[in-house]
Amino acid sequence: GEDVEQSLFLSVREGDSSVINCTYTDSSSTYLYWYKQEPGAGLQLLTYIFSNMDMKQDQRLTVLLNKKDKHLSLRIADTQTGDSAIYFCAEIPLYNTDKLIFGTGTRLQVFP
Amino acid sequence: EAQVTQNPRYLITVTGKKLTVTCSQNMNHEYMSWYRQDPGLGLRQIYYSMNVEVTDKGDVPEGYKVSRKEKRNFPLILESPSPNQTSLYFCASRPLLVGNEKLFFGSGTQLSVL
Numbered sequence: 032g033e034d035v036e037q038s039l040f041l042s043v044r045e046g047d048s049s050v051i052n053c054t055y056t057d058s059s060s061t062y063l064y065w066y067k068q069e070p071g072a073g074l075q076l077l078t079y080i081f082s083n084m085d086m087k088q089d090q091r092l093t094v095l096l097n098k099k100d101k102h103l104s105l106r107i108a109d110t111q112t113g114d115s116a117i118y119f120c121a122e123i124p125l126y127n128t129d130k131l132i133f134g135t136g137t138r139l140q141v142f143p
Numbered sequence: 144e145a146q147v148t149q150n151p152r153y154l155i156t157v158t159g160k161k162l163t164v165t166c167s168q169n170m171n172h173e174y175m176s177w178y179r180q181d182p183g184l185g186l187r188q189i190y191y192s193m194n195v196e197v198t199d200k201g202d203v204p205e206g207y208k209v210s211r212k213e214k215r216n217f218p219l220i221l222e223s224p225s226p227n228q229t230s231l232y233f234c235a236s237r238p239l240l241v242g243n244e245k246l247f248f249g250s251g252t253q254l255s256v257l
Contacts, residue, residue, distance in 0.1 A: 039183065066246075073147070073233055073248030074186075119185060129193065130201075131246060133178075133186040 035122060035134035042140045049110045051137045053103040053120035060122035063096060065105045068117040068136070077105070077118075107139075115141045145170045149234050149249035156224055157257050164219045164252050166234030172247070173239035175217040176201070177209065179230040180251075186233065192217055193239060224256040 035055045043049045055063075061082055066074040080087045080094045080103075087094045093106040103120050120134040147168045156162055168175065176191035178201075188201030192211040206228055208220040217236075221228060231253050235246040 035185070037185075071250070073235075073250050074246070075248070076245045079245070129174075129191065129199075130188065131176075135183055135185040 035120060035132055037118075037120060037134040037137045039135065040138050040140070042142065043110050045110060045112060045141055045143050047110055049105075049107040049114065049139055049141075051105045051107075051118050051120075051139065053105075053134050055101050055103065055120075055122050055132075055134075057122065057124045057126075057132075059125035061125050061128060062123045063094075063103050064121040064123075064131070065092075065094065066119045066121060066133075068119065070116070074119060110139075110141050112141045112143070115139055145247070147234055147236055147247050147249040149232075149252050151252060152250065153253050155255045155257065158225055159223050162221050162224060162254075164221075164232060164234075164254070166217045166219065166249060167215050168217075168234075168236040168247070169215065170236065170238075170247065171214065172236035173214070175211070175234065175236045176246070177207070177217070177219045178233045178235065179203065179228075180233060181230050189219070189232075224254075226256050228254065229256045230254060 037053050064079040065077040067077045068074045078089050091108045095104045117136045117138050119136045121131050150165045173194045177189040178186040180186050187203045190209040192198045234249040237246045
């Protein structure tokens with residue numbers, strides 16, 4: 032089956048690191064993505080990782096992929112108030128590369 | 144500016160009154176898709192299209208129709224809206240390239256069906 036799960040909320044203090052977690056059940060996924068949705072806006076791609084990689088770093092963002100546990104995480108270093116948004120992980124399963132399956136979304140709240 | 148444009152941004156209607164949400168992209172993308180976003184459920188795909196005159200059902204197609212007569216436009220049609228179709232709708236597009244599945248999203252349409 033295909034199911035991508037995330038915790039609904041995360042609250043962090045400005046300057047701390049945030050870690051947003053995602054678990055998925057379809058181990059045959061090809062690409063895994065992190066999208067950011069700011070209030071009143073559509074989703075924007077933050078970063079992605081190919082399934083044969085374990086880690087990808089992009090400035091303040093670090094993506095970790097544990098294929099054995101089917102676990103994807105997004106770490107945001109030095110979290111800022113502008114990082115407050117909903118974050119969605121998404122996967123493309125190998126059985127249907129036309130399809131992008133989204134997680135339930137994690138609302139990140141950054142407080143001063 | 145490269146973008147996906149949806150209209151309207153907000154729509155309030157009554158049960159049974161047909162409506163259309165328009166979506167247009169100026170990036171010459173082959174692939175276009177409609178999603179609905181509901182609290183605790185994330186984004187669920189309604190319909191998608193790989194090219195002109197080619198459309199396929201997503202995960203939640205019931206109660207919706209789409210058409211793809213031109214490459215740039217992909218309207219979402221609700222023939223007889225019901226309250227359970229109250230949701231936030233997003234249109235998205237991308238090129239049809241393997242390994243480049245970055246989706247470009249519109250700003251969303253908040254639909255309320257009374």
